[in-house]
Structures are given as structure tokens and as C-alpha cells.
Amino acid sequence: MQITFDDPPGVWLPAGRYSQVARVDVGTGALLFVSGQVAVDESGELVGPDDMTAQAHAVMRSLSTVLAAHGGTLADVVNIRSFLTDLGRLAEYGAVRRGYLGDDLPTSTTVEVGRLFVPGALLEVEVVAAIPH
Template sequence: MKNIKITCKNAPKAIGPYSHAVEASGKLLFVSGQLPVDPKTNKFVARGIVEQTQQALMNAKAILKTAGYELTDICKTTVFLSDIQNFTAMNQVYAEILGEVNPARSAFEVANLPLGALVEIELIASK
């Protein structure tokens, strides 16, 4: 089975040569890193880590839905933070949105994120 590119009209447009997500073998969905961009305005939401984490996860959720997946299908996330001091606040929002899903996760600080974002979140989901 070929890989299927997923494009979501309810997520911000890609800012480079990549897809919102790719479904492999009809069972795995790889969602590209989501920035805290409001898809309606194509601009960042408020500058705080709480709002940015919420928006990044809402963008990922929209992509999951477009591809026929749900939050409960997430098996792995990677969270990139521009400042590890934001971990606790990010983690609270992450827990509120993902609830009892509790996928495997990596979270770490990086030197910079695209467009000066505070957070970027990518994920893998499985049916």
C-alpha cells in the first residue's frame, strides 16, 4: 500500500515542502510538527506557552480528524520547546487536552523553532 498524503483545510498551511501528515500502510499516521498558528488567520496565537500549546494540539487534532483518526489513536508525540522552563506549563495543557491517552512522549529544548514559536508538537497515531 502506498503512503497517502493528508492535507487538512482546518490546519495552518504548511510553511515548507511537506504534508500535514502521511498515512503509511493504512495503519500509521505520521503528523508533521504543528506550530501554534491559527489556521483562520495564518498567524501565531498569543505569545504565551499555554495558548501556543493549546493551538499546536488543536491543529494536530484537526489533522487527525481529517485522516479519520482520534486522539485515542495517538501512540507517540514529540514536543519541541524553545525554553525547557516552559515544560511544566506545556505539560499541564498537554494533560488537559490528551486526558487519559498518555502516549509515549519525548520533550526537549531546541535552539530555535520555526517563526520563533515557543512549542512545536509532532505525533504518530495508529489504527
């Protein structure tokens, strides 16, 4: 088994001491553990203040970018964990999420949190994906 940590280009570099993705090569494939993504651009600026739809699209694009750097797509996601600052806005997030995920729906956890590390961020999403070599 080989484990590789990576911060692929095209997404905001973490402000803390962590990587955007951990790739665990196992057998004929790999598991990708993607750190939580929030709606920030490459310079760290918040996308879509108080706009759940815009933020959800930005988060899904960031997840897609990280996965693509390792040969994966959102269709490879087997687990998704979503952290929202207001579950009253779950329908807005869910509408965007449905448009990005394939027909085989991953396992899922969604929770409400008091706040996120980026002021104004409405959601953070992390995923695990299984990809073939």
C-alpha cells in the same frame, strides 16, 4: 501497503515542501505521521505570543484537526515529540497536554531547542497515531 500524503483543511498550509500528514495503510488500520505543529492560525499568524498555555492549546487543536481528517483523535496517538524553546516552561505545556491525551499515555520525547521556524513560537509538537479502518 499504501502511503498517502495530505494537507487537510482547517490548519495552516506548510510554508516548505512537506505535507501535514503521511497516512500509511497497513493491515486493518493506518499509521498517521503528523508533521510538527506550531501555534499558528490558518493564515499563518502566531497565536498567543509569549503565552505557553495559549500556544499549547492551539497546537493541540491543530493536531486534532489533522488527525480528525483521517478518522483519528488524540486518543489514538502512540508517540508524541515535543520541542520547546524553554524547558523552564514545561509545566505549563504539560498541564495543557494532559487535558488532551487519554488515559493510555503515548511514548514521548521532549527536548529544548534554540528556536523554531516561526518567530515567537514557543513549542512544536509532532505525533504518530494508530487508527483502525
